[in-house]
Amino acid sequence: MKKYILTVLISMMAISVSCQKNKDNEFDKGSNIIFPELNESVVNDLELLGKLWGFLKYHHPQIGKGNYNWDYELFRMLPNYLKATDIQQRDKILLNWIKKIGKIPTCKTCKETPTDAYLKPNLLWVENSNMNANLKNKIQEIYLNKETYQGKLVVLVNENSQSQAEYTAMAFRAGKNTTIVGSTTAGADGNVSTIVLPGGLRTMISGIGVYYPDGTKTQRVGIVPDIWVEPTIDGIKNGKDEVLEKAIELIEQQ
Numbered sequence: 001m002k003k004y005i006l007t008v009l010i011s012m013m014a015i016s017v018s019c020q021k022n023k024d025n026e027f028d029k030g031s032n033i034i035f036p037e038l039n040e041s042v043v044n045d046l047e048l049l050g051k052l053w054g055f056l057k058y059h060h061p062q063i064g065k066g067n068y069n070w071d072y073e074l075f076r077m078l079p080n081y082l083k084a085t086d087i088q089q090r091d092k093i094l095l096n097w098i099k100k101i102g103k104i105p106t107c108k109t110c111k112e113t114p115t116d117a118y119l120k121p122n123l124l125w126v127e128n129s130n131m132n133a134n135l136k137n138k139i140q141e142i143y144l145n146k147e148t149y150q151g152k153l154v155v156l157v158n159e160n161s162q163s164q165a166e167y168t169a170m171a172f173r174a175g176k177n178t179t180i181v182g183s184t185t186a187g188a189d190g191n192v193s194t195i196v197l198p199g200g201l202r203t204m205i206s207g208i209g210v211y212y213p214d215g216t217k218t219q220r221v222g223i224v225p226d227i228w229v230e231p232t233i234d235g236i237k238n239g240k241d242e243v244l245e246k247a248i249e250l251i252e253q254q
Helices: 040-059 070-082 087-101 133-144 164-173 233-237 242-252
Strands: 153-157 178-182 192-197 201-206
Touching: 040 070, 040 087, 040 133, 070 087, 087 133, 153 164, 153 242, 164 178, 178 242
Parallel strands: 153 178
Antiparallel strands: 192 201
């Protein structure tokens, strides 16, 4: 059976599903990790671990499936990691950690990011690090075989969707299987710049312009949905979420 994802963005609130990671409660009351005295070497190793942890979180398929509470997995490996006395031991711990997560299935349809892509992943932290070749190659293997979602995506917005919510809706819309449902967003995205006025007053404006790749404006315009649906008085009286129901209808269409 084909799997579809319904992503609901109403004021950037998400509906989450239960998964294996919710069964992991070992560190619910704290990590109990004791850090050694910090020096340049320890700080550099912790910085590297943070980058690798974030990379694996978004690229390793086993983590993406929700098979791990990734925060708690960090707590589990940290005590051993902090005991590493040299780079070789550190890299061995990291490589074993990655292998323990699970195998990386070969992706036969994955393609490298085009060189002329407007936004490209920045993996310079891997190339410029002092990690050994085996660890660097494993990271590259994970990246080149990353899985991407190919199903339907429905994003729900309304007039309360503002700022980052609008920018995120724009990003989702770049996908070929994305449908925006609801009503036009606030049209108030972009960084906020403060203007100080006489008398101790101040006001704020959007400090940068936000446009689609083709130059279409979004500020004071908003993200206009592909399918316009608004709640009705009758629907509210009957406890119905007509916007969500429309999204589910679109998802279930073959």
